[in-house]
Amino acid sequence: MPKFLYTSLVLLFIFTSAKAQEIQNEIDPPYNIKTVSFVQNGSPVVPIFELGDTFSFQFDDLFGNEANYYFEITHCDYNWKPTDIPKTDYIMGFDNQRITDYSNSFNTLQIYSHYRLSFPNQFTTQLRISGNYILKILNEDKEVIFSRKFILYENHSTVAAQVKRSRNVLNIDYKQNLDFSILSNDIVFQTPLQNVKVLLLQNGNFNTAIKNVPPQYTIGNQLIYKYDKETQFWGGNEFLYFENKDIRTAATNVAKVGANGDIYNSYLFTNQARANQIYTTNQDVNGYFVVKNINASNNEIEADYAWVYFSLSAPTFRSSTKDIYIGGMFNNYSLSPEYKMDYNSEKGLFEKAVMIKQGFTSFQYFIADKKGVIDFENAIDGNFYQTENEYTILVYYKESTDRYQRVIGKGNANSINIIN
Template identity: 40%
Template structure:
């Protein structure tokens, strides 16, 4: 066979499989990985905690999906451990809890699995990557989670920035690692810490060294290195009623499915801070039309409008939140309407209460959540410190402790 033809065929097949995988991924909606407790959105939990993974397939047929669990290093590279060293059972299994939607305009199939289960018991702390695979062993999506031990106590505090240039726009995080029951000989090489804002892995600070050493204690007190942009409170909407207007829904139309139109947002470069309680970008699936939101909540096309006198030069605009794992992609990109002087987007959401904001992406791929809604030191954010320990000669990064705090301007 002609070598040129072979190369063209190979390129075509690769492109075809890529497009096919992207279509599969677009049909996967409402991915959640959470503890069983109500209104707990954290995937950073004590070792032994039960997490439930759930998602919908809009193809509404029965596919064979499997999950795979991998142990990772502190910087999310594959660890040296064999699966038998961190799991009792199997690291890959078929998802067998499958149910069809009931009495919904948008049909879908709901998948769920709890970890640990009789086939998969995780025995070690650390970072974990959970992947969902189709029957061709292709990864459709991944989610991160962290299992920790209570071997150290982490004290965290957050305050208004002490830098005069950013005093009105940033927040400073300080923390202390207390380890009376652990012998740490060389903290600079044996200990790694990750500082997370709102448990969003796109907003993190790493590569921090202790600024002070005390017996059984490490202190991290920086002036600028642990500063985060305060950002702004998330916007929200509630579609728990599919036929009637609810929070921030201004109009409803019935087509093939229900279309909900949200109150428009107007860009204001001189915006000042206003307190608005949020859940830091997360979402809750719920419905008033059924008893089981997993299978009786319907899908609605949510219409977003952002008024701006002109397009933002050199930047794309996206709808941003935990509903798609804080990522920006074609499905969440807004298009500018020159006749209406506004950005618009229509995105399919399962019924529920959602936090979201607007994010921009420049020509270099940098994502920014403060360009449109601003950044203020008063914004209430959650900060989490994850502490990893790998002694000299150790095989993996243990998570020895986690500390969490919220910024409160009145404290």
């Protein structure tokens, strides 16, 4: 073989291998793609499902032109790098197929095409193994438009968890600590300090996940995690929310409704920064949202879109290097420019208009720097240990003979019963 050809092949192999091992980060959708969500039993959910469950992936295209979209599924390891196992080993059927289940909006001012990708579907009849997955949506040119993470787990272990206050007096009033244990139901752990990994989520937000925490100690086949700081989250504050199920009426937390443009406008009451206020109990749904039109029979295609006008009074926030964003499950806690607030010097308020599908929407304000690093310590709405937060614990395990990391258990805890 000629030397130059051999060199070219080696370089191609190295480039391909490196590309295959790139960490798979979620890609934000373009402006015309809205209300991206995993749906189970008719409601948007955090994308963590038991192996064999049925669920769907849905989104709207505001262009409403019935564009062709395709889907691709990639199995990843604990660090969200693609595994090297053949696709036929984790998919029974095919991906890279066109999404054929879609319909156009009905009786709405904002036209859109609504797409549904069910699992299983006519092409992908089964996802065979547990683990981390990336779902990519592609256009006709097979370019990735956006992507989302989801996780499948098996029930091979029991996770018992309790939320406690921080043991550090410096942040005892601001942080929440997860104490938990993992007990295998039918697996004898081999070298658990190396082979067992955990993923800790607060309110289903992958962006704030805690990982790479080894067991503190073991008792037989039980793994104990009782750390002081390694499993701590900032408490944050209760989510804010608004309701516009009847898009023509000023409902909960909506000050007024207008219709100056082509679609309705929902102007929310101005929110006050709560960092320097005392904690106030406020029922919330931890970032979730619900699409709902009270005058419709099919919310997927009959719920309309509105320009939602957010305004925030945060006079103590002054930064040239950090910005304020609006986030929740409705936008996957995105820090894209579409959700960055602008400062109105005349009013002394931060403002932003966001197009959101009508229903019930919960949200928070986040501070982030230009690199997308969130400043939790100086949160706009403060941090309180009393805040009600929902926690999820996922257990990953890989034996020396396994080709991939299985997710062998899932646990939940809520800080409503927080203890000292």
